[in-house]
Amino acid sequence: MGEIQRPGALYQQVAAEIRSGISAGEYAPGAPLPSEAQLIDRYRVSRPTVRKAIAALRAEGLIEVIHGKGSYVRAVPAPAVTIERTITRSGKNFRTGHHAWQRVEAPTIYRTTTTATTGPLLELAEGEALFAVDRLLSDPDTETRALHRVLIPFATAAETEQRVLVPFATAAETEQLGKAPDTEPERIYAIFTAAGHKLTWDETVGARMPLPDERAALQIPDATPILHATLVTLGTDRRPLILEELRTSADRAQLAYRNLARAYESTGDLSRAITLHEQALTDQQQVLGEEHPSTLTARTNLARAYESAGDLSRAIPLYEQTLTESVRLLGDDHLSTLTARTNLARAYESAGDLSRAIPLYEQTLTESVRLLGDDHPHDAHRAR
Structure with a gap:
């Protein structure tokens, strides 16, 4: 770094x-920058030029200015909180990943209309009437804040600052929501389910700079983007029922999408894993049908959980059904069929039924060699 070469905007x-020095590691995260006087001397520019340069870097989020101390390279800390976005169900009860977050203030309920952005997500025209419920929430452990907006046919929302927008058209089938649009989202899901809906969810996540009111409510520093998650609850025939928007600071929070059943399996909690796998299979059958590939996957997941729990009497019929459907839908030489045949063979072997396991292993090996070659990793099962 040396004297600035003219022409060009000096502050830029x-x-x-300075930006190059940060990228090269000359100034580490959390380290102070040289003082104004040092920068003036180094680059032989005026004080206003140095201040404009610092302001530009601050606006980019590269540095932060601490009153009375100077300018520091902004550190990039690990997110303070992970928000689980997986919605779980136990019986008639639903739970979101931020159910334990606390209200910072009372929710605000009002009427509004769909916009060019929210209307298509709810499959409504722009200008359709909605109920709106805004909530500002805080994580009790980290004090991280979030804003949550829900757009629903007459329902309400959530837990971080949450805004719920509810189309009036849906209130007719869920009268309770019309009377109490500030109903919590988990309760809304239960109401829709009781009304006969088979719920699924679609979610997209983006990042953007916050609006002034969002920045103030979330208490985030300058030049900090927010995460903006948009979750649509879909009912029977994938009809949009509600839309929720979760907004939180991108440097304080991260969103996690996990297969909770697999997580329970990994910790040895098979009873809860099996319950979730059973629910997942039922949902896939009802929403997508028996022949959908996702249903085959859900059936295999449940069979594997039963097998891990030592319940082969329930695992084997599921493996048998999966193999039958895979052969019929995908063909006898599809890789998914080879995997299904191997799974069934392994289950037979575990049950001590070698007379049925061995022919399946032999058939799988023959098909695998023919399709993939003699040295493909998929042939590892030949050691059986």
């Missing part, structure tokens, strides 16, 4: 030099 050149 100074900012570029």
Whole structure:
């Protein structure tokens, strides 16, 4: 870094030099930058030029200015909180990943209309009437804040600052929501389910700079983006029922999408894993049908959980059904069929029924060699 070369906006050149120093590691995260006087002397520019350069870097989020101390390279800390976005169900009860977050203030309920953005997500025209419920929530452990917006046919929302927008058209089938649009989302899911809906969810996540009111409510520093998650609850025939928007600071929180059943399996909690796998299979059968590939996967997951729990009497029929459906839908030489045949063979072997296991292993080996070659990793099962 040396004297600035003219022509060009001097403050931009100074900012570029400091930015390069940060990228090269000359200034580590959390380290102070040289003082104004040092920067003036180094680059032989005026004090206003240095201040404009610092302001530009601050706006980019590269540095932070601490009153009375100076400018520091902004550290990139690990997120303070992980928000689980998986919605779980136990019997008639639903739970979101931020159910334990606390209200910072009372929710605000009002009427509004769909916009060019929210209307298509709810399959409504722009200008359709909605109920709205805004909530500002805080994580009790980290004090991280979030804003949550829900757009629903007459329902309400959530837990971080949450805004719920509810189309009036849906209130007719869920009268309770029309009377109490500030109903919590988990309760809304239960109401829809009791009304006969088979719920599924679609979610997209983006990042953007916050609006002034969002920045103030979330208490986030300058030049910090927010995460903006948009979750649509879909009912029978994938009809949109509600839309929820979760907004939180991108440097304080991260969103997690996990297969909770698999997580329970990994910790040895097979009873809860099996319950979730059973529910998943039922949902896939009802929403997508018996022949959908996702239903085959859900059936295999449940069979594997039963097998892990030592319940082969329930695992084997599921493996048999999966193999039958895979052969019929995908063909006898499809890789998914080879896997299904191997799973069934392994289950037979575990049950001590070698007379049925061995022919399946032999057939799988023959098909695998023919399709993939003699040295493909998929042939590892030949050691059986």
